[in-house]
Amino acid sequence: MTPNPFSPLAVARVDFADPAPSIPTTSARRAFEVVRERAPGSGATLLLLGEHGAGKTHLAAALTRFGHTPVYCAGVRRLQEQATRAVGLDRLVDRVRRLHTDVVDTLAEVSVEVVDSVAVRRLEADLRHRTDSAEFARALTLVLDDGFAEAVWEWLTGRPPRAELRNQGVGRTLEGTSAAFETLGVLASLFGTDLVVVLDEVERVDDEPDAALAFQRLLEVVGATGAALVLCGGPALRESLRPAVLERIGSVVRLAEWTAPEVERYVRLAQEVGSGAPRLEPFTAGSIAEITDLTNGNPRRVIRLLHRCWRATGGALVTPELVRAQAVELTPSRSGLVVAEARRALGERGWAYERDVFPEADVDARVDLLVTFPGRVGACAVLVTDSVLDDFQVRDLVLRVESVRAALPDVLVVLLAEGLVRRASAARLREVTGVEVLSADRDLADDLVAAVGAMGNRLPETRLADDAATVLDRVSRQQSTLQRVVERLADRVDDVRAAVARTRPEAETRLPQEVERLFVGVFDVLDSLTRLDGDPDALMRLVYERDQVEAFGVALLLIRTVQNFRDAVDRDRRDLDRAALAYDLVVERLPLYRLYPLADAADTRSGPGSRARLHLVLDNLSIRVVQAFDAAG
């Protein structure tokens, strides 16, 4: 069997000989041009923007191939160490040695014989001129001395200078982003056009007071030395840059989503790389269109979905229906896992968070993770949701976002979908909420940290250490006790039960008995699923298990829909077909598996069979209602 030509992860490996196929999109071509055409005295500075999974890292890794000294850094955290280690001591010593040779050659042209100690002094002066730093000049001169090389290397990677280095006038510790930017500038002055630096996954460059200025200086040095600097981040990165920084960046390239023809090209290319034939099959124009739509053209998601579809059919025909099924499959409910992963990622960053927050004890305003940042007012609310593939889910989500915003006005919202988000849904959510939905791919942690970090940067700064904590304090006051939430929830459950009761057919119905029996069957089953009174465990599940809450919502909608259907046919039998069609249009958006959490909970209360009963009463309800009317004449 032909091996699957699509990567299951579609995460760019920063492997400088990465053979992963690339399609030459316009933005990629532009980025290549910028980096390729740099020259001494005219370096390349490029801002590469794109959503998560847009292929920034993939492109950036490819761009590093334009330099003999590629330096790839993921984020500005521990940038000092990342940058120097990417270069390596050997390469550094080699470069300084070459500069020494150049100095000796220059001296040889003007003197009869070169005096070693004079050459070393001249090298240090040359380094001081290049790096504009007496400390770096000294350290780099000393790196040629075996006895100092290790100490210099330690210092360059960010450790405090050893005593013997301090005695040489190398006294400060290179810590923080500013020092790292300065070091990158020094590397640019040493390596010139040989150096291509990629700063990937950057949220902002001014994470400390002097960093913006240091970065500005770095851009100037890169420009003057002919090196290349590629700064990659989400679209918000551009907004975070000060005008003085932005105007020093030579080019800005935004990685666009793939269009269907681009997805098609990718499929052909990947298959050509895999098997030699640039085929579209087993995909079709229709399935490609569906994949593009469902993934919003996000390359990483496209490739993952392609992988799944191929795996599902073993290389046989992939239809749009199969694509949809795989898209759903791609989003198994793993809320516990996602939240656990998210918490771990946030914890690693040292950000304070509260989980399962119900501000104003409002069930609709449930916040999965509420994150605060030191020195910032307000907080970032992470709302976790399933895949967002239809309008109903969009509406629910919008409601939830609005509830959260109403309850917590100084909070910024991040949406995290445990799967795919249809292009139209994503656009609608962006329009309504003003935020992009994150898709919980396997590298969720990184994406989430980046998005939450970006939100944190948008929060107003404060000098009062207490301010950051006030949101959590207020929330905990509002939230008061879990008891209160449970009480509110119990009220809500009663409302639902009342709704069920109200929909009970009246005694004086004009409906045929068989038709009535069908409706009563539905109401009975839904009633049994939503009957939680006296069961504290069930109520607690409603608090802590998101799928329970959602299943409850679905049950409520379903009850109302079935009620409307019954009312319509009860009012006027001539409306039967139209009512059945309206009902079908709604319920096809309310798949029964969404009620499974309630059914499973009911099973633990009163024995198995709830799922089967659901299907028995609800499958093809409209057809059975029409048939029952026909039978009754």
Place this chain on the structure above:
Amino acid sequence: MAGINPFTVAGFDSPMQPLCPFRHEHDDLYVGVDDSERQYERFRRHLGDLSSLRSDGRIALVTGDTGCGKSALVNRCAAWVVRKLTALGVTANVVDATTALAAARPSSPAERLAAVTDHLFDALRHLDVLEPTTLAEFELNRTNPMRVYRNLYRYLRPDHALVVLLPSPGVRWDEVVTYADLRQGNVLFVAESDALGEKDVARIANAVERHTRLVDLRVGALKPGDVRAFVADRFGRHRAGRFPALADAVPEWADSLALTVGQLQRILHSTYEHLLDQDTDYGDRPVTKEDILADIRRRNRLLDAP
């Protein structure tokens, strides 16, 4: 009369080896060029009657660019101290530890110090100047600089003194300070460095001034007139052999290059050696600036060859 190279140094196989009067009959080979004579006198003045050396020990540091005659000056100073101590009835020896770091190339300050005492033990045992009763203790402590120097007076036979020529500290001015702290009576440490500048020397002097006075000597490039003096000295020593004179214009031209004495020795020795190898008309015509430049080019070509 056989052709000779007037710049060859008796007793040395390489013309670039620094003069070493404590091992060879080199005392009168010193020419008072590049200020070295004045520095030598300065050293003698500092050490005076050697009373401070005998009671507390001393440390000397010679700085200057590569080839300025630092090692030759160090050796000359060491030889003077040995002679003078001998005259005072003290047995004095020079321990040349300048290559003590060559094999292991230690990098940490502590390892560098230990490599020197380790070397010192072997050298002193070889000289047979160690006190038999404390030999085992010295051997046990041979890589512990603090213990070695503190007890050195017990490890040496009575009325013995040492001149220790240290490995070059390179840029490590602090190492010189450490040796100043470790010095003991009857021990003279002498170090030389082509990487320490005036500022470093001032820093060292400052750091040690409460305990001792650093004997700092500095040598530099040749001064106008030095070339002529050097050449005249060397020519004057070889009346028995046949060799060409130096064209009149050469000393003045060489003065303008601000060479070091090492460079001068190298280019003259090499040019004469090359002409001697050619043999045909050696000694018949004066050696010119063009001969010297041709020889330099020839050597550079050899050095640059892949």
